[in-house]
Amino acid sequence: MTASLTQRRVRILNQICWTLALCVVAIPFVFPFLWMVSSGFKSAAEIFGSPSLVPREWQWRNFVDVFNHQPFARQYFNSLYIAVIVTGLTLVLSSLAGYALARMRFAGAALVGLFLVSALMVPEEVTIIPNFFMMRWAGLVDTHWPLILLPTFGPHGIMATFLMRQFFLALPKELEDAGKMDGLSRLGVWWSIALPMSRPALAAVAIITFLNSWNLFLEPLIFVSSLEKFTLPLALSNFTDPYGMPLWHLQLAATSLAVVPILVVYIIAQRQIIESFALSGVKG
């Protein structure tokens, strides 16, 4: 009885120590976030004037001014709808292509794989200029098309394809045989058996793709020039005075608003995000 009580105390103490240690380790990561949110509520002068995280005077106006400074609601919507379309397209294409690479024997399959891997090795910054010329030739500059097409068919889409391929490779082949015996076509097997079984992988791809599209900066910078076509990352860098100096209070208020969808996604799908990094072998 006494032994078990002592054991329990040790366990609780152990847990407290761990929690405290993790809190300390978390400070460098959490502090900038808290600073951002608190600065969003401060006046421009107070941000660098006071080190306190609690504003002297809560400037709720910042969150209204954000929308007056530029068409922020429109830009917010742009980011949201582009991210949703890119995520949907990537899910469909990467699962189809991943399935084909994992399960179908076709001439040149190895070559296609090699071609895709080689595309992963070229940094996006290197391909941005040829991509710009291609989009200009297609008349898609200053539209949202490059922001949808490039992430879907670019390195990110390829990464998603490989992630799906790895998952499909691990699915038992006998299940697909059973599907064929039940009368499913190849596409039917993909839709009715492979996809429902790969929900964790699909969730991972969806989350990573959404985050990637949401945070995309270089492509909007290069391809979009009209203010109302800006996406959030570009819009955030645009909270400046007429001399180009940042309006910190507006920028930080806008940034606080910009992270809301990401936080929602993260809170809902925390487990899948962690699994997704484990699945893709990418360290977060």
Next chain:
Amino acid sequence: MTSLTLSNVKKHFGKVDVIRGVDLSVEDGEFVVFVGPSGCGKSTLLRMISGLEDISSGELRIGHRIVNETPPARRGVAMVFQSYALYPHLNVRDNMGFGLKVRKVPAGERARRVGEAARTLKLEPLLDRFPRELSGGQRQRVAIGRAIVGNPEVFLFDEPLSNLDAELRVHMRSEIAALHKRLGNTMIYVTHDQIEAMTLADKIVVLREGLVEQVGTPRELYERPGNLFVAQFIGSPKMNILPIDAAAGAWPGRPAGAAHVGMRPEDLKLTDPGAGLIGGKVLLSEYTGASSLLHVELPGGEVFLVGCEGCAIDAGTAVGLTIAPDRLHFFDDAGRRAS
């Protein structure tokens, strides 16, 4: 119920010939078992019948239809897989009804057929469970149930019991036999387990390296094996084979051209040293409960297995071996049965 005919059926993967020309006919309602060592092509042959593997050449008929190019679902066959292959995201009811749903069978009819199969296999209390919530035997029954609901003409079983423990295997074996009796469908069953083959089959097909070695009833295969391979493959422990030149003494009933003589361990009887047809020295005695298995070394160095009920013989003891003349099996130089 329907018959099935294979005419010179071949299969090659690239340059590798896996099935090298199989002729076989399976009658209405027959229970046929394919046996053979690993890599003999028995599972490939079954998959060719199911339609999961293409037929490289030859002709496969189910009933009167040539089905070489017919997709699996339209052949009127159902398959039970070794790993059960139940869809993990569907419950038992949906697993069993999935094929009917794909074939657009109305929901009412689907529920009726699933209910009927569940009753037959005593699966009713499990219908709302998922595969992960079932034991191995229950999963196996669901896999069989999934095959039954499609009302197939031919059932195909690909080593369906090999993932079960020994006790459950015996139980499921009897369930499959009872199912065959009740449904009366043609069934083709692949196994490497001889006991399964002997107990279930109306007809056994012994395969080796993509060719049929012998087709016959379990009794025919055991009592009149067509060649040395079948003689040694069917029966456990396997038949003892002795080259006739090396054996001393005369062999009663030896036909002309016989080069090997075979004796089943259970047919051999112990006698006093020097009194039997052959003699030797006990190397090892394995006690298995009801009987013992003796390893007897002959003067020529060959080791014979001898079944011996209720005997306790120490290693090193000299023994004589005898056998009823009609229990001797003779084979010619090419390994074929010599009569």
